[in-house]
Amino acid sequence: MRLIESIKLINGTAINLDYHQRRANRELLLPDVPPEYQTGVVKWRIVYEENTFEHSFTKYTLPSISSLKITYCDEIEYNHKYENRSSINRLFAERGSFDDILIVKNGHITDTSFCNVVFEKQNRLYTPSTYLLRGTKREYLLDTGIISQKEITLHDIWSYDKILLINAMIELGVVAIAINKKTKYTITKRVTQLTTSTELYIRHYSRMLVEMPQRISELISTKEELQ
Numbered sequence: 001m002r003l004i005e006s007i008k009l010i011n012g013t014a015i016n017l018d019y020h021q022r023r024a025n026r027e028l029l030l031p032d033v034p035p036e037y038q039t040g041v042v043k044w045r046i047v048y049e050e051n052t053f054e055h056s057f058t059k060y061t062l063p064s065i066s067s068l069k070i071t072y073c074d075e076i077e078y079n080h081k082y083e084n085r086s087s088i089n090r091l092f093a094e095r096g097s098f099d100d101i102l103i104v105k106n107g108h109i110t111d112t113s114f115c116n117v118v119f120e121k122q123n124r125l126y127t128p129s130t131y132l133l134r135g136t137k138r139e140y141l142l143d144t145g146i147i148s149q150k151e152i153t154l155h156d157i158w159s160y161d162k163i164l165l166i167n168a169m170i171e172l173g174v175v176a177i178a179i180n181k182k183t184k185y186t187i188t189k190r191v192t193q194l195t196t197s198t199e200l201y202i203r204h205y206s207r208m209l210v211e212m213p214q215r216i217s218e219l220i221s222t223k224e225e226l227q
Contacts, residue, residue, distance in 0.1 A: 002083040005046040006168045008060070012038035016168070019136035023081070031055050043169055047083055065112075065165060065175050069098035070154065074106050078132040088113050102163075105130065109152045115165035118147055118172065119157065125164070125172075128152040137166045146172065 005023070008015040012033050033044075037057040047054040071091050078088060088103075092113045095101050102117070103110045108130035111117060116135040118127045125147040127138055141147040157163070158181055165175040 002047055002049045004081055004083045005048065006081075007044040007046070008169045009033065009037065009042040009044050009057075011040070014044065016136050016140050019139050020168070022139075023134065023136060033057065041169075060169055062170070062174065063099075065099040066177060067098045068100050068102040068112060068163070068177060069095045070104060071095070071101040072104050076103060076105060076110075076132065078111075079134070081133060100165075103132065104154050105132075107153050107155075109154065109157060111135075112165060115167045115170060115175075118164040118166060119152060119160040120162040120164060120176075121160045124148070126150050126152065126160075135166065136168050137170070137172070141166070141172060 005020055007017065007020050014020075033042075034057060037044075037059070041060040043058050043060045045056045045058070071094065073087075073091055076087055076091070078085075091101055091103060100112045100114075102112055109117065109128045110130055111132045116127060116131055116133070116138040118125050118141070120126075125141075127142070127147050127149050129149045129151050131138065138147075142149060157179060160179055163177050163179060164172060165177075166172050
């Protein structure tokens with residue numbers, strides 16, 4: 001299966017190349033950067049398998065992400081940066097009006113569709129230990145002590161102030177989403193209302209089932225009297 005590598009270029013210089021090489025676990029065959037891509041921010045994409053490498057360069061535009069849909073999938077695996085992203089793409093397609101998804105696996109926070117995540121609380125930064133992909137930016141921030149790794153469950157996220165998205169192209173703090181803690185209480189309230197309505201519904205029909213034999217018996221008695 002073919003793998004990919006996404007590397008950020010600034011003015012023709014590759015950023016965190018050592019970490020990309022560590023992930024690939026081999027020497028990358030580095031081409032000459034075309035002149036038109038030697039200025040500004042460029043995405044250098046490498047698709048490789050065995051000794052075959054394909055390189056492409058594109059000017060990079062930062063995506064606009066201000067909302068995440070919590071998406072559940074306990075079976076998802078993406079521990080290597082495969083070119084085939086069909087499982088993630090299927091989840092992403094269900095995002096509705098949201099800009100991206102935040103994937104929850106077995107009750108734990110993992111990644112978005114294309115970023116590792118970092119949570120901020122009281123000016124301290126934490127990344128989930130239950131990530132899907134060991135991202136190069138994530139590794140760099142851990143190695144330099146800028147972020148710490150810890151277990152973060154879905155329930156835990158409401159105790160944080162922000163969620164930051166990072167990957168090879170997105171620096172820490174560039175894409176930050178404030179966590180709306182009111183959402184937690186809105187969801188809880190709706191679930192409580194739904195549960196209450198369901199209980200009333202069940203009670204109503206349970207009472208009907210209990211009373212039904214008696215009512216049938218009364219109808220039979222009434223019919224016999226009429227005859």
